[in-house]
Amino acid sequence: MCQDDLRAITTVVAGPAFERDRLWLNGAEEDVPSNKRVRAVLREVRARARDRLAPDGTVLVPAAELRKWRVHIVSRNTFPTAAGLASSAAGYAALVHTLADVFSVREAFPGELSTIARQGSGSACRSLDGGLVEWRMGARVDGRDSLGAPVAAPGHWPELRLLIAVVSDAKKDTGSTDGMARAVATSTLLRHRAAAVVPERLERAKAAFLARDFGAFAEAAMADSNQFHATCLDTFPPVFYMNDVSRRIVGLVHAVNAAAGATVAGYTFDAGPNAVLLTTAARAPALLAVLRAHFPPPAASDGGAPWLSGAGAAALLEEAGAALAALPPALACAPGREQPGAVRHVYATSVGDGPRVLPASEALADAEGVPLASAAAEGVDKGL
Amino acid sequence: MCQDDLRAITTVVAGPAFERDRLWLNGAEEDVPSNKRVRAVLREVRARARDRLAPDGTVLVPAAELRKWRVHIVSRNTFPTAAGLASSAAGYAALVHTLADVFSVREAFPGELSTIARQGSGSACRSLDGGLVEWRMGARVDGRDSLGAPVAAPGHWPELRLLIAVVSDAKKDTGSTDGMARAVATSTLLRHRAAAVVPERLERAKAAFLARDFGAFAEAAMADSNQFHATCLDTFPPVFYMNDVSRRIVGLVHAVNAAAGATVAGYTFDAGPNAVLLTTAARAPALLAVLRAHFPPPAASDGGAPWLSGAGAAALLEEAGAALAALPPALACAPGREQPGAVRHVYATSVGDGPRVLPASEALADAEGVPLASAAAEGVDKGL
Numbered sequence: 053m054c055q056d057d058l059r060a061i062t063t064v065v066a067g068p069a070f071e072r073d074r075l076w077l078n079g080a081e082e083d084v085p086s087n088k089r090v091r092a093v094l095r096e097v098r099a100r101a102r103d104r105l106a107p108d109g110t111v112l113v114p115a116a117e118l119r120k121w122r123v124h125i126v127s128r129n130t131f132p133t134a135a136g137l138a139s140s141a142a143g144y145a146a147l148v149h150t151l152a153d154v155f156s157v158r159e160a161f162p163g164e165l166s167t168i169a170r171q172g173s174g175s176a177c178r179s180l181d182g183g184l185v186e187w188r189m190g191a192r193v194d195g196r197d198s199l200g201a202p203v204a205a206p207g208h209w210p211e212l213r214l215l216i217a218v219v220s221d222a223k224k225d226t227g228s229t230d231g232m233a234r235a236v237a238t239s240t241l242l243r244h245r246a247a248a249v250v251p252e253r254l255e256r257a258k259a260a261f262l263a264r265d266f267g268a269f270a271e272a273a274m275a276d277s278n279q280f281h282a283t284c285l286d287t288f289p290p291v292f293y294m295n296d297v298s299r300r301i302v303g304l305v306h307a308v309n310a311a312a313g314a315t316v317a318g319y320t321f322d323a324g325p326n327a328v329l330l331t332t333a334a335r336a337p338a339l340l341a342v343l344r345a346h347f348p349p350p351a352a353s354d355g356g357a358p359w360l361s362g363a364g365a366a367a368l369l370e371e372a373g374a375a376l377a378a379l380p381p382a383l384a385c386a387p388g389r390e391q392p393g394a395v396r397h398v399y400a401t402s403v404g405d406g407p408r409v410l411p412a413s414e415a416l417a418d419a420e421g422v423p424l425a426s427a428a429a430e431g432v433d434k435g436l
Numbered sequence: 437m438c439q440d441d442l443r444a445i446t447t448v449v450a451g452p453a454f455e456r457d458r459l460w461l462n463g464a465e466e467d468v469p470s471n472k473r474v475r476a477v478l479r480e481v482r483a484r485a486r487d488r489l490a491p492d493g494t495v496l497v498p499a500a501e502l503r504k505w506r507v508h509i510v511s512r513n514t515f516p517t518a519a520g521l522a523s524s525a526a527g528y529a530a531l532v533h534t535l536a537d538v539f540s541v542r543e544a545f546p547g548e549l550s551t552i553a554r555q556g557s558g559s560a561c562r563s564l565d566g567g568l569v570e571w572r573m574g575a576r577v578d579g580r581d582s583l584g585a586p587v588a589a590p591g592h593w594p595e596l597r598l599l600i601a602v603v604s605d606a607k608k609d610t611g612s613t614d615g616m617a618r619a620v621a622t623s624t625l626l627r628h629r630a631a632a633v634v635p636e637r638l639e640r641a642k643a644a645f646l647a648r649d650f651g652a653f654a655e656a657a658m659a660d661s662n663q664f665h666a667t668c669l670d671t672f673p674p675v676f677y678m679n680d681v682s683r684r685i686v687g688l689v690h691a692v693n694a695a696a697g698a699t700v701a702g703y704t705f706d707a708g709p710n711a712v713l714l715t716t717a718a719r720a721p722a723l724l725a726v727l728r729a730h731f732p733p734p735a736a737s738d739g740g741a742p743w744l745s746g747a748g749a750a751a752l753l754e755e756a757g758a759a760l761a762a763l764p765p766a767l768a769c770a771p772g773r774e775q776p777g778a779v780r781h782v783y784a785t786s787v788g789d790g791p792r793v794l795p796a797s798e799a800l801a802d803a804e805g806v807p808l809a810s811a812a813a814e815g816v817d818k819g820l
Contacts, residue, residue, distance in 0.1 A: 241666055244628040271672075278674045282625055282666035288655075289690040290662045296680045306673040 055408055057362040057401035058216070060142035062127040064150045065421035070122035074421075077143075078128045079428030089172045093148060094123070096168040101155040118155060124421030128428065131399065132218060137326055138179075144172030145179030149407040163199035170198060174232075182206035182406030184261050186254070206405040209264050213336045216399040217343060219297045219325040231291040231323060235283055242283040249279065270318025270330050274305075277320040293323050297347070297394045301327045304342055304383070311382050336400065337371035343395060345376060346385045350393030362400035439792055441746040441785035442600070444526035446511040448534045449805035454506035458805075461527075462512045463812030473556045477532060478507070480552040485539040502539055508805030512812065515783065516602060521710055522563075528556030529563030533791040547583035554582060558616075566590035566790030568645050570638070590789040593648050597720045600783040601727060603681045603709040615675040615707060619667055626667040633663065654702025654714050658689075661704040677707050681731070681778045685711045688726055688767070695766050720784065721755035727779060729760060730769045734777030746784035 073094060075082045084090055104113040113121075125147065129139045148169040151157075159165055163177075170177035178185040178200040190198030235242050253272055260268035284291040294302075298321060308317045317339050318330035331339045340360070349359035360369050416427040457478060459466045468474055488497040497505075509531065513523045532553040535541075543549055547561075554561035562569040562584040574582030619626050637656055644652035668675040678686075682705055692701045701723050702714035715723045724744070733743035744753050800811040 240633050241625045241628065241663065241670075244625065244632070248628070249624050275672055278672065279625065279670045282670040285669060286625075286663045286666040288659055288662065290686060292683045292686075295683075299676045299679075302674060302676075 055404055055406075057399055058129075058131045058137070058142075060127060060129050060139065060146045061410065061414065061416060062125065062143070062146035062150050063416040063427075064123050064125050064147075064154050065417050065419065066118075066121045066123045066154045067421070068117070068121055070124060070421065073122050073125070075125045076127070076417075076423045076427055079423070089144070090125075090147075092171040093144065093151070093168055096171060097148065097151040097155050097157055100152075100157045100160075100164075102158060104156045115156070123151070123154065124417060124423075126416040126421075126423045126427045128416065137216065137218075137324065138175060138322060140173040141175040141179050144169050144176035146407060147172065148176070149180060153409075161196075163201060166199040167196060169200075170195070180407060182404050183208060184258070184403070186258065203258050204261055206403060209261065209403060211264070211333045212266070212403055213331050213333050214399075214401045214403075215329040215331065215336065215340060215343070216401065217301060217327040217329060217347070217395045218397040218399070219295065219301075219327065219395060231284060231287065231293075234289075234291065235287040238288040239283045239286040241286040245279055245283055250276070266330075266332055267315035270315050273318050273320045273330055281321060293325060294321055295325045297391065298325045298327060300346065300391075301329075301343070301395075304346060305329065307383055308339060308342055311380055337368060338375045340368060340372040340398065340400075341375035341379060342383050343398065344372060345379055345383070346390060347395035348390055348392045350396060357397070360398045360400060363402070365400055368400055439788055439790075441783050442513075442515045442521070442526075444511060444513050444523065444530045445794065445798065445800060446509065446527070446530035446534050447800040447811075448507050448509050448531075448538050449801050449803065450502075450505045450507045450538045451805070452501070452505055454508060454805065457506050457509070459509045460511070460800075460807045460811055463807070473528070474509075474531075476555040477528065477535070477552055480555060481532065481535040481539050481541055484536075484541045484544075484548075486542060488540045499540070507535070507538065508801060508807075510800040510805075510807045510811045512800065521600065521602075521708065522559060522706060524557040525559040525563050528553045528560035530791060531556065532560070533564060537793075545580075547585060550583040551580060553584075554579070564791060566788050567592060568642070568787070570642065587642050588645055590787060593645065593787060595648070595717045596650075596787055597715050597717050598783075598785045598787075599713040599715065599720065599724060599727070600785065601685060601711040601713060601731070601779045602781040602783070603679065603685075603711065603779060615668060615671065615677075618673075618675065619671040622672040623667045623670040625670040629663055629667055634660070650714075650716055651699035654699050657702045657704045657714060665705060677709060678705055679709045681775065682709045682711060684730065684775075685713075685727070685779075688730060689713065691767055692723060692726055695764055721752060722759045724752060724756040724782065724784075725759035725763060726767050727782065728756060729763055729767070730774060731779035732774055732776045734780060741781070744782045744784060747786070749784055752784055 073084045073090075075084050075087070075090060082090075084094075098119050101115045101119045103111045103115045104118055106112050127143055127147065129142065131137050131139065148165050152165055157165070166177040166180050169180055175187065177198070178187050180200060181202045183202055183206040184204040185200045186203050188197065188199060188201050190196070192198075253276055257269060257272040257276070259265075260272060281294055284293060302319060305317045305319050309315050316331065316335045320328045320330065322328070329339060329343070358365065362368075414426075415424070417423050457468045457474075459468050459471070459474060466474075468478075482503050485499045485503045487495045487499045488502055490496050511527055511530065513526065515521050515523065532549050536549055541549070550561040550564050553564055559571065561582070562571050564584060565586045567586055567590040568588040569584045570587050572581065572583060572585050574580070576582075637660055641653060641656035641660070643649075644656060665678055668677060686703060689701045689703050693699050700715065700719045704712045704714065706712070713723060713727070742749065746752075798810075799808070801807050
């Protein structure tokens with residue numbers, strides 16, 4: 053997703069004077085020693101530290117010294133955490149990218165940093181590049197070849213639009229990593245899916261993306277999302293991520309496609325109830341109108357945060373308003389069936405462009421590594 | 437399920453004077469010519485008509501004559517129709533059983549009537565016997581060997597209890613036969629399930645039933661229910677039968693088992709949101725108490741129909757009341773999380789005993805084939 057619209061922002065301050073590694077996430081300090089994933093990422097990056105050089109090539113800090121520096125990490129998301137919106141993927145990608153800069157790491161092979169990010173959160177390995185990125189499973193026991201590999205450049209398909217309907221930002225009952233471990237242990241369908249279904253479908257999705265074939269891409273995404281959640285249900289005890297609102301959104305997308313006589317919208321659900329709706333720039337207003345007809349924004353008394361955010365939100369909302377007035381009966385909401393506030397927020401976004409280095413004015417910590425007020429989660433995360 | 441608690445009641449009146457086959461279902465006349473399934477059942481039974489004999493063996497109506505008789509069929513369920521409670525299975529089993537009597541059909545091989553019932557509703561082939569019945573897939577192209585075969589007699593496991601939580605009696609969006617056809621056409625997981633998972637699991641479930649091993653039986657039932665719904669989700673577009681209340685019930689059953697440190701409760705969901713909870717006579721009150729704590733009965737103003745019905749309902753409800761007072765904290769409902777009325781009704785029942793011939797006083801039609809007032813659905817179906 054585009055970093056203009058949803059992002060994890062991470063500031064790392066390192067120095068010889070720090071006594072220990074510390075981490076602040078969305079304004080609250082987390083305990084690093086008990087966080088295996090953060091420790092793994094720090095260990096792997098430090099092991100690859102190189103001499104820190106000045107622009108003229110003189111050594112500022114030798115690698116052996118640099119490796120001893122402790123870090124203060126300050127990170128926040130501009131979108132809900134642990135709600136199936138890949139906050140940990142974005143967060144670990146930002147962390148590894150920033151740490152690699154701090155410790156002067158240069159990749160020994162393309163994707164080496166991706167293999168480190170993967171140890172923080174599996175899907176983080178896909179977030180170190182922009183555009184469409186494939187997580188290659190790899191075959192090596194040491195995991196060196198399980199990494200994110202770019203498939204299409206960020207600008208390859210500018211018309212593709214994502215509307216992310218936030219159904220709930222409550223923390224998940226089951227973390228995605230726990231749920232996946234239980235699925236691997238107990239789901240017989242998951243094994244079949246991994247061996248017999250995913251490889252071919254992945255090739256189809258990649259080819260469709262490269263050809264900018266929206267129908268084929270959306271159909272692969274929908275079928276794969278459904279099958280992922282099917283294997284969650286086949287887990288014992290079962291893992292449920294989608295809820296009744298998620299399911300109603302699925303029904304609406306199929307109704308939109310039936311009314312259009314073609315696949316003009318799609319969906320994919322990650323490990324949570326939120327819908328990532330796929331469409332094109334031309335179709336986005338009409339799709340948003342359908343969503344809005346069935347799930348009107350919550351009452352303004354809820355804080356008045358805008359229901360839609362992202363690049364061009366105001367224009368999109370205006371176009372959606374016009375589309376809403378012209379909604380065909382098959383897509384209109386039956387009287388009394390509206391669920392105001394069930395979709396708490398919508399992010400309008402497009403394909404992302406990978407990690408960015410931000411100007412110093414956006415740093416989340418001062419030069420001493422003390423978190424600034426801006427390090428807290430944005431109001432939109434809590435007040436939706 | 438036991439016919440004392442949930443049943444389909446069917447009266448067939450036949451005669452040479454009737455001009456056409458007619459059908460009344462739950463008090464409303466249905467159109468027979470447009471009902472392929474009813475027509476198939478009538479055709480198959482008529483094709484097997486034999487001479488109607490008096491007790492002394494004299495021919496009352498020759499088969500050739502009998503075959504021309506038209507029928508008036510009057511049927512009703514004492515439980516919600518088309519809500520995933522196998523109303524069509526019960527209905528077609530009752531219909532075939534009754535028609536076979538009317539047309540003097542004798543089975544040419546064990547299960548022949550079952551193969552006819554199957555043409556009305558697949559699972560009806562299992563409802564012509566009591567106890568545990570297996571639907572054998574069969575291998576023949578003509579379907580002659582796809583039928584219900586008894587596994588255990590009705591009285592084999594008297595301690596087994598079923599609590600059927602009616603989550604909604606709204607008609608399903610997708611009929612189970614339509615949904616299954618779409619699943620067969622589009623779900624890759626379904627093919628794998630049928631070929632690689634179901635045969636072994638079915639043997640395990642049968643062995644557990646025969647050994648009265650509750651834990652093993654309930655675990656097989658839960659895993660298979662989850663996998664069935666997983667394949668529904670893997671269908672395109674996906675078919676959803678379970679809803680948020682269903683999922684919460686699943687969570688409660690797993691919490692009950694975790695608290696007990698053993699599998700003392702199970703669940704299975706058919707093509708609808710209603711839960712069929714499995715337990716034993718000894719554990720039924722405590723399980724009902726948990727259900728009641730989270731899903732209190734709807735307010736009495738809803739009509740005042742009893743929340744629980746079935747054999748021994750009053751005693752069970754009293755025992756559940758005592759268990760409710762002693763609910764461990766892990767199973768109690770968090771304040772404000774109760775969903776009154778979300779479980780509209782509970783049927784307490786046990787393993788069924790197969791078709792019964794009822795006394796003439798319970799007939800749903802008079803001798804002229806005119807439906808009586810008793811042919812309407814019971815108040816409990818609508819007024820829950």
